[in-house]
Amino acid sequence: xxxxxxxxxxxxxxxxxxxxxxxxxxxxxxxxxxxxxxxxxxxxxxxxxxxxxxxxxxxxxxxxxxxxxxxxxxxxxxxxxxxxxxxxxxxxxxxxxxxxxxxxxxxxxxxxxxxxxxxxxxxxxxxxxxxxxxxxxxxxxxxxxxxxxxxxxxxxxxxxxxxxxxxxxxxxxxxxxxxxxxxxxxxxxxxxxxxxxxxxxxxxxxxxxxxxxxxxxxxxxxxxxxxxxxxxxxxxxxxxxxxxxxxxxxxxxxxxxxxxxxxxxxxxxxxxxxxxxxxxxxxxxxxxxxxxxxxxxxxxxxxxxxxxxxxxxxxxxxxxxxxxxxxxxxxxxxxxxxxxxxxxxxxxxxxxxxxxxxxxxxxxxxxxxxxxxxxxxxxxxxxxxxxxxxxxxxxxxxxxxxxxxxxxxxxxxxxx
Amino acid sequence: xxxxxxxxxxxxxxxxxxxxxxxxxxxxxxxxxxxxxxxxxxxxxxxxxxxxxxxxxxxxxxxxxxxxxxxxxxxxxxxxxxxxxxxxxxxxxxxxxxxxxxxxxxxxxxxxxxxxxxxxxxxxxxxxxxxxxxxxxxxxxxxxxxxxxxxxxxxxxxxxxxxxxxxxxxxxxxxxxxxxxxxxxxxxxxxxxxxxxxxxxxxxxxxxxxxxxxxxxxxxxxxxxxxxxxxxxxxxxxxxxxxxxxxxxxxxxxxxxxxxxxxxxxxxxxxxxxxxxxxxxxxxxxxxxxxxxxxxxxxxxxxxxxxxxxxxxxxxxxxxxxxxxxxxxxxxxxxxxxxxxxxxxxxxxxxxxxxxxxxxxxxxxxxxxxxxxxxxxxxxxxxxxxxxxxxxxxxxxxxxxxxxxxxxxxxxxxxx
Numbered sequence: 001x002x003x004x005x006x007x008x009x010x011x012x013x014x015x016x017x018x019x020x021x022x023x024x025x026x027x028x029x030x031x032x033x034x035x036x037x038x039x040x041x042x043x044x045x046x047x048x049x050x051x052x053x054x055x056x057x058x059x060x061x062x063x064x065x066x067x068x069x070x071x072x073x074x075x076x077x078x079x080x081x082x083x084x085x086x087x088x089x090x091x092x093x094x095x096x097x098x099x100x101x102x103x104x105x106x107x108x109x110x111x112x113x114x115x116x117x118x119x120x121x122x123x124x125x126x127x128x129x130x131x132x133x134x135x136x137x138x139x140x141x142x143x144x145x146x147x148x149x150x151x152x153x154x155x156x157x158x159x160x161x162x163x164x165x166x167x168x169x170x171x172x173x174x175x176x177x178x179x180x181x182x183x184x185x186x187x188x189x190x191x192x193x194x195x196x197x198x199x200x201x202x203x204x205x206x207x208x209x210x211x212x213x214x215x216x217x218x219x220x221x222x223x224x225x226x227x228x229x230x231x232x233x234x235x236x237x238x239x240x241x242x243x244x245x246x247x248x249x250x251x252x253x254x255x256x257x258x259x260x261x262x263x264x265x266x267x268x269x270x271x272x273x274x275x276x277x278x279x280x281x282x283x284x285x286x287x288x289x290x291x292x293x294x295x296x297x298x299x300x301x302x303x304x305x306x307x308x309x310x311x312x313x314x315x316x317x318x319x320x321x322x323x324x325x326x327x328x329x330x331x332x333x334x335x336x337x338x339x340x341x342x343x344x345x346x347x348x349x350x351x352x353x354x355x356x357x358x359x360x361x362x363x364x365x366x367x368x369x370x371x372x373x374x375x376x377x378x379x380x381x382x383x384x385x386x387x388x389x390x391x392x393x394x395x396x397x398x399x400x401x402x403x404x405x406x407x408x409x410x411x412x413x414x415x416x
Numbered sequence: 417x418x419x420x421x422x423x424x425x426x427x428x429x430x431x432x433x434x435x436x437x438x439x440x441x442x443x444x445x446x447x448x449x450x451x452x453x454x455x456x457x458x459x460x461x462x463x464x465x466x467x468x469x470x471x472x473x474x475x476x477x478x479x480x481x482x483x484x485x486x487x488x489x490x491x492x493x494x495x496x497x498x499x500x501x502x503x504x505x506x507x508x509x510x511x512x513x514x515x516x517x518x519x520x521x522x523x524x525x526x527x528x529x530x531x532x533x534x535x536x537x538x539x540x541x542x543x544x545x546x547x548x549x550x551x552x553x554x555x556x557x558x559x560x561x562x563x564x565x566x567x568x569x570x571x572x573x574x575x576x577x578x579x580x581x582x583x584x585x586x587x588x589x590x591x592x593x594x595x596x597x598x599x600x601x602x603x604x605x606x607x608x609x610x611x612x613x614x615x616x617x618x619x620x621x622x623x624x625x626x627x628x629x630x631x632x633x634x635x636x637x638x639x640x641x642x643x644x645x646x647x648x649x650x651x652x653x654x655x656x657x658x659x660x661x662x663x664x665x666x667x668x669x670x671x672x673x674x675x676x677x678x679x680x681x682x683x684x685x686x687x688x689x690x691x692x693x694x695x696x697x698x699x700x701x702x703x704x705x706x707x708x709x710x711x712x713x714x715x716x717x718x719x720x721x722x723x724x725x726x727x728x729x730x731x732x733x734x735x736x737x738x739x740x741x742x743x744x745x746x747x748x749x750x751x752x753x754x755x756x757x758x759x760x761x762x763x764x765x766x767x768x769x770x771x772x773x774x775x776x777x778x779x780x781x782x783x784x785x786x787x788x789x790x791x792x793x794x795x796x797x798x799x800x801x802x803x804x805x806x807x808x809x810x811x812x813x814x815x816x817x818x819x820x821x822x823x824x825x826x827x828x829x830x831x832x
Contacts, residue, residue: 043531045671049621050523051650053499057485059514061474062654064529065647069473083469091594091642092558096513098475099646107466113480115459139728142508142759142769178507205465226507228644230515231481234467238478255461312555343558345761353558 061098070099071166082149084170088298093144093316093343093351095173097228102235103149103171105206105270109255113231113239116203118223122261125190132239136225138180138188143222143245144350146174146318148291150248150275153397156415157386163413164303169296169401174318174351175227177243182221191261199266200242200251201258210251210275211265212244216289220245220349223256246320246349247289248395250275280390291320292398293379295327295354295371306360306409313340313356319373324352326372331358333366333402333416334381340369364407366416368400382415477514486515487582498565500586504714509560509732509759509767511589513644518651519565519587521622521686525671529647529655532619534639538677541606548655552641554596554604559638559661560766562590562734564707566664566691569813572831573802579829580719585712585817590734590767591643593659598637602677611677615684616658619673626667626691627681628660632705636661636765639672662736662765663705664811666691696806707736708814709795711743711770711787722776722825729756729772735789740768742788747774749782749818749832750797756785780823782832784816798831 061068070083082103085095102108113132121127149171155161162168191214198217202208212221224243225232232238237254244252250270265271265287276284295317300306313331317324323346328337340354354369371379380388382399402416477484486499498519501511518524529548537543565587571577578584607630614633618624628637640659641648648654653670660668666686681687681703692700711733716722729747733740739762744753756770770785787795796804798815818832 043527043619043673045525045527045619046621046623050520050525052523053488053496053518053520053651054486055524055651057487057499058477059486059516059649059651061513061646062529062648062650063526064654068646070470070475071473072469080469083473089647090645091556092592092645094510094592094644096644096646097477098514100475102469104466104469107468108471109461109466110479111459111461113478137726137728139771139773140507140730176508176510203459203461205462207462228510228512229506229508230477230484230512231505232478233475234478235469235471235475238480257459310553312553314556345763347761355555357555 068099070101074162074167082171084166085173086166087170087172087296087316088165088301088304090298093174093353094228095175097175097230097233097236100173100175100227100233100236101149101171103249104204104235104254105208106204108235109204110234111203111239111255116239116257118240118256118259120185120189120259120261122199123192123195123263124261125192126188128189130185132225135180135223135240138184140178140180141222142176142178144174144176144347145243145245146172146349146351147243147249147252148172148318150250150291150395154394156382156397156399157389157393158391160413160415162302165296165298165301168302168413171249172318176229177222177224178226179222179224179243182223182242183218185223186218194263195261197262197265199258199260199262199268200253200256201260202237202253203255203257208250208253208270209266209268210253210270211268212251216244216247246291248275248291251289275395277395278390278392288396291318292396293317293319293321293324293371293373293377294398295369295379296401297367297369297403300367300405300411301403302411302413304411306405306411308360308362308409311358311360313358313367314354315369316351316353317369317371318349318351319371319375319377320349321373321375321377322348323374324371325374327352327354328370328372329356330368330370331365334368337370360405362407364405366402366404366414368402368416370400484515486517490578490583498587500582501589502582503586503588503712503732504581504717504720506714509590509769510644511591513591513646513649513652516589516591516643516649516652517565517587519665520620520651520670521624522620524651525620526650527619527655527671532655532673534656534672534675536601536605536675536677538615539608539611539679540677541608542604544605546601548641551596551639551656554600556594556596557638558592558594560590560592560763561659561661562588562765562767563659563665563668564588564734566666566707566811570810572798572813572815573805573809574807576829576831578718581712581714581717584718584829587665588734592645593638593640594642595638595640595659598639598658599634601639602634607677610679613678613681615674615676615678615682616667616669616672617674617676618653618669619671624666624669624686625682625684626669626686627684628667632660632663662707664691664707667705691811693811694806694808704812707734708812709733709735709737709740709787709789709793710814711785711795712817713783713785713819716783716821716827717819718827718829720827722821722827724776724778724825727774727776729774729783730770731785732767732769733785733787734765734767735787735791735793736765737789737791737793738764739790740787741790743768743770744786744788745772746784746786747781750784753786776821778823780821782818782820782830784818784832786816
């Protein structure tokens with residue numbers, strides 16, 4: 001018999017040169033061998049055949065993962081505005097489609113793809129009404145991009161609402177999108193040289209409608225029909241949505257039915273009564289499109305409890321300005337910072353997974369991540385952000401998230 | 417009113433310099449405007465609020481996509497060996513977890529992750545029994561890699577069985593895996609210098625067991641606990657599997673419970689009675705691990721019907737030797753070849769999406785793709801592969817797939 005008591009010793013973990021040596025204290029499994037049916041015992045799963053194929057034909061997560069779902073915000077709001085991705089339970093950069101956050105303005109419509117049409121009209125030479133089978137014949141692209149609601153994390157402007165990464169920052173997901181470049185369709189219809197803006201309209205009961213500058217649309221806009229390989233999910237715009245990488249989520253119009261080309265912004269309801277940014281002096285910025293550089297540590301994070309010893313601090317960073325250049329980590333409330341390792345490949349306008357080895361000595365502390373993007377933007381501390389924008393601001397919150405680790409190992413949301 | 421009749425004209429599609437000009441004939445939507453409720457008519461989906469949030473909390477595909485599921489092979493086999501991914505319905509390179517192919521030897525076990533243990537023993541200094549909560553504390557990596565059953569496409573050695581890409585090549589999927597490097601855990605236990613092989617054992621009723629060379633395990637092996645962001649699916653090894661990138665799928669042992677370090681191969685049932693490669697002279701190659709360079713056109717592909725005019729030929733290529741370097745396309749049965757565009761980023765040992773513009777003139781023809789990898793391997797024609805290996809061969813079929821396009825536009829599987 002091997003000496004399993006070794007398991008409970010503190011042992012040295014050999015690390016690559018780039019990461020300092022760290023020791024891991026392993027304890028929980030040392031005496032659980034018998035119960036777990038390890039050799040010489042045989043677990044129940046080896047004694048009888050398991051379940052069949054196609055159970056079901058479209059597979060689902062394990063029943064043991066039933067707590068990993070999207071949730072509405074806490075409270076009894078009769079008109080919730082979004083469900084949130086369980087960021088703290090995710091790994092890597094891809095969000096599985098079943099956990100992609102939801103944000104819609106009048107429910108999720110049921111649309112028969114055979115009946116759906118996209119109309120492209122206005123200042124164009126050849127107006128078009130395209131069916132889905134027309135659209136998918138055009139050359140396509142596949143790109144991994146994050147999508148974030150401009151109101152994500154907004155509860156942190158005035159106060160401290162929200163405990164977990166999901167509750168605070170969960171209006172954020174990242175998938176591989178496939179679709180036709182907007183520029184391909186605009187070339188097809190022949191855009192008038194006078195045209196400077198595009199109106200995009202959804203086929204939902206809110207007729208969700210936004211104005212998009214032509215240069216932004218031409219640069220990277222995608223008429224997306226698939227996410228993570230399969231067709232769009234209903235709550236993500238099935239069968240067709242606009243996808244504007246790096247831009248606030250509401251402009252990536254879902255259930256897209258109409259693009260109207262014009263000379264000026266259309267000033268729809270969604271860009272006058274909403275989605276403008278109130279400033280401390282009472283004025284509002286309109287058309288604030290690009291999502292700022294941001295990051296959040298997901299492990300350890302709010303609502304979790306950790307033990308003394310080695311932990312790999314990990315989380316995600318993202319920016320609407322391109323690639324993440326670096327993520328700094330502080331494990332002492334912002335006094336000192338050291339660079340995390342970024343998981344390659346680092347993709348433009350996609351989540352970037354970062355990792356940082358940490359030996360927690362059991363003292364209360366605050367851990368933070370600070371993202372820097374290739375355009376030179378640096379994620380600000382909350383105090384500076386609120387000074388600049390005021391505590392009544394709603395959109396584009398991107399301040400550094402501080403997680404307090406108490407002496408008992410409990411992790412909670414704080415403003416530091 | 418705009419002149420919607422323009423839609424039915426043949427119009428010039430402007431393309432980038434790298435892709436030749438092509439024209440798209442759009443017809444189906446021209447007169448369907450009224451029926452589809454386009455402006456001035458309003459579709460039903462805009463007249464009443466849609467469905468609520470969290471319907472369900474873990475989201476599902478649209479009901480209109482119910483045919484896009486995994487399937488068993490055709491026929492009445494009472495002991496099916498695998499369900500297949502609907503490749504021809506997928507886009508990009510990520511396979512959604514619900515459509516990941518299944519291959520298991522005695523059913524899918526139900527394993528409580530709190531009870532699961534991984535034992536690492538044999539020629540090591542510090543044997544270990546690790547719980548899942550132990551394991552996830554080690555530093556992790558996230559990588560996109562394909563997984564292919566070594567028996568994928570084997571029906572094409574002797575004959576022409578299978579009509580669709582799913583039926584013929586569907587034991588193939590690609591996800592973002594997250595887990596602990598095998599080398600990290602091997603460093604933790606301290607491997608004896610004499611050790612050259614690792615036995616990996618699954619906790620299923622087949623006790624699926626394989627021998628793995630130490631250098632292969634150390635180089636890229638991952639103890640994977642997540643796929644596409646969330647925890648592994650039950651049929652993919654929940655809560656823990658081995659993942660050996662680029663290596664035949666059966667060696668990436670699922671429901672992993674034991675790693676035994678030794679000096680020699682263990683010659684288990686699965687590497688004597690199965691997973692050896694029978695040669696024309698009656699001898700067998702053992703330990704043929706690496707999956708060869710391969711590709712398949714998915715659109716147009718078997719079972720589909722196309723119309724005259726523009727099509728973007730698209731599909732996926734992959735190799736166990738690293739990155740795909742190029743994919744050539746022939747639209748004349750292999751007489752002439754031209755390079756397809758590869759979707760960036762091209763990742764090592766991952767699917768690579770390729771695209772190629774094609775104007776079909778309505779003449780019967782055969783379309784083919786030929787992948788070349790960075791190691792210089794070139795996908796062979798079937799005749800050469802069968803000459804080399806014999807028609808009784810089972811594993812590692814990687815010949816060029818030929819799709820015949822008939823005069824009526826029907827696409828079917830042929831050997832050319």
